[in-house]
Amino acid sequence: MKKSFIFPIIFMVLITAIFTFVLAFLNQSTAERVALNQEIELSRKILYIFDIKPPSEKPEDVLKVFDEKISSMPYEDGLVYVYHGDEGQVLGYAVPVSGPGLWGSVEAYVGISHDYSTILGIDFIRHSETPGLGGRISEDDFKEQFRGLDLTKASDGNYIIYRPAPGGNVDAIAGATLTSKSVSNIINEDLHRFLKERGNS
Amino acid sequence: MDSPKKIFKMGVIKDNPVIVQIIGICSALAVTNLMMNSLIMGVGLMFVTGLSSFTVSLIRNYTPKHIRMMVQVLIIAAYVIIVDIFLQAYMPEMSKALGPYVGLIITNCIIMGRAEAYAQQNPPILSFLDGVASGLGYTIVLLMIAFVRELFGFGTIFGIKVLGDWWTPWTIMIMPPAAFFLLAIIIWVSNTIQEKNKDVKKGQVAK
Numbered sequence: 520m521k522k523s524f525i526f527p528i529i530f531m532v533l534i535t536a537i538f539t540f541v542l543a544f545l546n547q548s549t550a551e552r553v554a555l556n557q558e559i560e561l562s563r564k565i566l567y568i569f570d571i572k573p574p575s576e577k578p579e580d581v582l583k584v585f586d587e588k589i590s591s592m593p594y595e596d597g598l599v600y601v602y603h604g605d606e607g608q609v610l611g612y613a614v615p616v617s618g619p620g621l622w623g624s625v626e627a628y629v630g631i632s633h634d635y636s637t638i639l640g641i642d643f644i645r646h647s648e649t650p651g652l653g654g655r656i657s658e659d660d661f662k663e664q665f666r667g668l669d670l671t672k673a674s675d676g677n678y679i680i681y682r683p684a685p686g687g688n689v690d691a692i693a694g695a696t697l698t699s700k701s702v703s704n705i706i707n708e709d710l711h712r713f714l715k716e717r718g719n720s
Numbered sequence: 721m722d723s724p725k726k727i728f729k730m731g732v733i734k735d736n737p738v739i740v741q742i743i744g745i746c747s748a749l750a751v752t753n754l755m756m757n758s759l760i761m762g763v764g765l766m767f768v769t770g771l772s773s774f775t776v777s778l779i780r781n782y783t784p785k786h787i788r789m790m791v792q793v794l795i796i797a798a799y800v801i802i803v804d805i806f807l808q809a810y811m812p813e814m815s816k817a818l819g820p821y822v823g824l825i826i827t828n829c830i831i832m833g834r835a836e837a838y839a840q841q842n843p844p845i846l847s848f849l850d851g852v853a854s855g856l857g858y859t860i861v862l863l864m865i866a867f868v869r870e871l872f873g874f875g876t877i878f879g880i881k882v883l884g885d886w887w888t889p890w891t892i893m894i895m896p897p898a899a900f901f902l903l904a905i906i907i908w909v910s911n912t913i914q915e916k917n918k919d920v921k922k923g924q925v926a927k
Contacts (some may be wrong), residue, residue: 523784531787534791540916549808648896650894651874
């Protein structure tokens, strides 16, 4: 076969077009589902932060409770989620916090009470810490420790202090010192900024 | 013409991509701390290798020889993206656990290795089987490593607790170095066995 110059180019363009079309079609047809999955996961986490238990883990129930009790408002680049009681009064805020972890950025939400005095709970939206070590920050044992922490006694924005340091209120994860340290830095810094902005430091 | 039986024997045992050809090592070290992750990764690779070999073989007579690698990469990338989209849409938990490794299936040498070494010269159906067989060989090795790592590192198998609370998890097993040790041990054992088999066969021929 004589080596043609044009044929390989046409061949490549054609095959690229075919595959791009197939992928674009698949992407389009699943986009809604992917977005829904992400929404459900975020709703679950926000509800967990405020310690609200939906009647079941089913996506419909989670979204229903979320719609009833949670609203959002813009804050910096993201959203602050507001927790409403049955009469519409504000019960708490979920503040986005983020910063560098050990391997990649860590994104989380911290729930605080409406008078900015206590932490209601935290949950991690995204992180890439070592599974089984730093990755354990997303386990309940670690996250549950943050519920009910007093924010009013903290000085200089040191809300989270690991035991056994003086004034310590949370246990770090053994074997994951750097991840634990980043988590406390992220929460302390971003929470401090939020509280200062609200004039209640 | 190769029989399917021979193809599978080659892919899984005699020419196992991980322990004989020593390719696809990177991902074998990365995702093997949990059995479930390894299984999904293996199935994903089986799917991609099988179908990309099939497609490469299907168009092998029309593909200009000097741009065949470009075409192969394109085909592989397309299937990897399909796996990624599928996981995101229907198995969001798994998609999160595997994270960037799904996208990295494309860099797995096994896929292009099979496309070049086999699918370029053989008919589509056999190429498909060859890809699946290689993927299966890869999956089995991954599961063997993951079995030991998860058992000692977490005390669980597929997330089910098998060792009681008395068990102190070995942190080293969850860290990447453990995969190095285990992979080396598996290669050592399997090479010893295969050498022995060869010796026995040679001895028979000599008689």
